[in-house]
Amino acid sequence: PIDPMSVTFRSATGGMSPSGPVLSRRMSDLEGLFADTAAWQEARDGADPVVYEVASSPVPEAPGELPQSITTIHPGAVGGEFHMTKGHQHPNPQGEIYFGLSGTGGLLLFDGTTPKWIPMSPGVIGYIPPGWAHRSVNTGDEPYRFLAVYPGDAGHDYGWVLEHGMGWRVRRGAGEPQLVPFQSEPV
Numbered sequence: 001p002i003d004p005m006s007v008t009f010r011s012a013t014g015g016m017s018p019s020g021p022v023l024s025r026r027m028s029d030l031e032g033l034f035a036d037t038a039a040w041q042e043a044r045d046g047a048d049p050v051v052y053e054v055a056s057s058p059v060p061e062a063p064g065e066l067p068q069s070i071t072t073i074h075p076g077a078v079g080g081e082f083h084m085t086k087g088h089q090h091p092n093p094q095g096e097i098y099f100g101l102s103g104t105g106g107l108l109l110f111d112g113t114t115p116k117w118i119p120m121s122p123g124v125i126g127y128i129p130p131g132w133a134h135r136s137v138n139t140g141d142e143p144y145r146f147l148a149v150y151p152g153d154a155g156h157d158y159g160w161v162l163e164h165g166m167g168w169r170v171r172r173g174a175g176e177p178q179l180v181p182f183q184s185e186p187v
């Protein structure tokens with residue numbers, strides 16, 4: 001266990017102080033996630049932009065602890081599909097809490113049968129029950145940022161999403177984001 005502590009959210013950058021590791025996911029790290037493979041390759045071979053960053057608090061991922069992280073997803077789309085996180089299951093199924101800090105996005109959940117969509121904006125608490133894979137999506141035109149709080153021994157399984165998908169894809173529409181069946185070909 002570590003001592004009682006506070007962490008300050010740096011709203012200008014999405015960072016934390018004090019901070020643990022900061023992780024950066026570029027387009028090249030997101031192979032196999034977007035439906036439009038050609039559009040993904042073009043983005044990767046071009047600027048290979050940072051799609052999202054994750055700043056973690058110093059709280060360790062250990063049993064009984066509650067680590068926190070702040071994710072910033074930069075705005076954009078690949079072949080019409082909004083920028084998103086890789087998505088994962090917690091192999092040790094436990095709940096997780098997300099809290100919207102800035103921008104507009106959503107939380108896509110999938111239990112292997114039924115997809116669910118929770119629109120996220122500043123002040124919204126999104127609850128992820130045990131057993132639901134989850135992915136975050138930026139549906140706006142500014143950075144979408146949220147806090148996550150999760151059990152320290154939950155673990156992260158990325159293979160599950162590559163194998164099962166997430167039920168839906170989230171595409172740019174005329175107004176609201178469009179939720180289309182996962183298997184559908186790029187339009």
Ligand code: 6PG
Nearest residue numbers: 054069071085086087088148150
């Ligand atoms: C969680 C994490 C959260 C997540 C990031 C990046 O949901 O368990 O606390 O910080 O790891 O949003 O998403 P991916 O882990 O799916 O890349």
Ligand code: NI
Nearest residue numbers: 090096134150
């Ligand atoms: Ni999680």
